[in-house]
Amino acid sequence: MALYKSYSKNEKGRQYFRTGWIMLLLTILAIVTLFPIYYMIMSSFGAPVESGASSYSLLVKNPTLESYQFFFDYSKYSFRWIVNSFLVAGVSTLANVIFATAAGYAFSKLRFKGNKLLFSLLLLAMMIPYQVTQVPLYILIVNVLRMDNTYAALIAPGLVTAYNVFLAKQFIGSLPTEIMEAAKMEGCSQPALLIRIVMPLSKTVMAVMAINTFMNNWNTFFWPLLVTKTENMQTIQVGLKNFSFANTTYFAPMMAGATVSALPMFILFFALQKYFLEGVTVGAVKG
């Protein structure tokens, strides 16, 4: 990086000094950024007692899992919330990856009437604020289709998002068309071409879409709040909100619940950090 002054060999000391203070500054800022997460996880190991002044410490003296027990004992559906979240996020992810990849391939490589028009119509969906569609969508799902409190209501509106189709189109559009032409010459049918040629070449964007979609669905709060009526259909985020509402003074159990709701994403993040970070830039940098 030549933005910074480069030091010659006999100036090693000055270079270490510079790296040192950069690291120090970044570490301080990182600690401030990560503190809430540290505090959440650490406090979750506290005892499930009603909070008083004593519960605010930066370290728990006698770590225990009792607060997790307390959280799971609160409702007989606590585990079901997690299962529901996994189910909704899992199905949405699978559907998004498959349908968005197929559509991205069609929009970028196949010639059919209305291709450009339909794609720009789809882009329109990305520009409309969520608030506009929120009320009509709620009326449609709950009053017209009477789908409230079902998995279908939780999954259907996000079965495949315009954003994912856009991502897939950008990525697949940059693949060389010659490969697909050659496969067609060999007599390869379109579905076979999609599955055997396009999908293997699009693993990166498929991984990125999968992670983004799973994360968004896992963390989403308002839509499940609106369309679920009974505890057994709620997702972990909605269940967590209800738990906190009923147990406002139980600090450690609340943090245990929060940790439970965040943990699957943390595990996924540490396992697949590369794709998470790639997913951030892939939508921003012109494809």
Next chain:
Amino acid sequence: MKSKKGPALQKKKRKNTEENRWGYIFILVPLLVFAIFTLYPIMDAFIISFKEFKPLKTEWVGFENYKNTLKNSLFYKSLANTVVYTGITVPLSLALSFLISILIVPLTKRKQNFFKGAYYLPAIASGVALSFVWKWIYDPLPSGLLNRLVALFGVDNQNWLGSSKTAMFSLILMALLSSHGASIIIYIAALLGIDNTYYESADMDGATFFQKLRYIVMPLIKPTTVFLLVTSVIGSFQVFQNAFLMTGGGPDNATTMVGLLIFNKAFKYFEYGEASAQALILTAIIGIFTFIQFKLTGDNVEY
């Protein structure tokens, strides 16, 4: 007809119709989802905005909902709140992200990845979980974490979320510290994309670090800054989850954002018509803001 054309042409024709057919099959599901869950709701939003929903029947009321919205002082207050929130959060968050990115780029790849991960982590935690933690950090008792921290600097005990003086500040602080992850990653990608020859020729002219920053880095990553600015402003105008979970818009509507106002109108008071009118007015405002930003920052952004 067909027999007159050569076999090659016929084959091409057959290929084309096949491409046509598969093209439609491949886009069928996204198109259906889009038509049912986006296009129809958008059109319905316009229709609903001219109606009033009553328990037994629904009436056409013309522009009544729009008139009521534009007469509603709370609508203006929530707009002002949203503008304040956005006007402070977005520029500060971008500046902080830029600073952090500049500090990260000279490091080795391993250290870069470590810090990228660390700064991005809050962005993947569920908003509900984070709002709980922050609620406790802002505990109004003297034993609350932030109160203990500011006490070290001799600042009096504050009722962070409960007082209309500090509630907005508290939401802004939380947003600043938990939402810069994505911008940092994008800035780093842009910074690493700057060609080394720019710096080399600047070095030959004897440019200082800050001159390089000012005359090379800032102009070259301007498209990235504009992209982040526009998308952050659009996002920030709609955001209300933290306000919903932490203050409920209070105290005295000091933290009621437009998004929250619309949500409450619709799902607390079930005034769908007025909620839709407000949402459409919000869309127009966002559209105008976006247009102005593009005009002010020049149109050198490509997507």
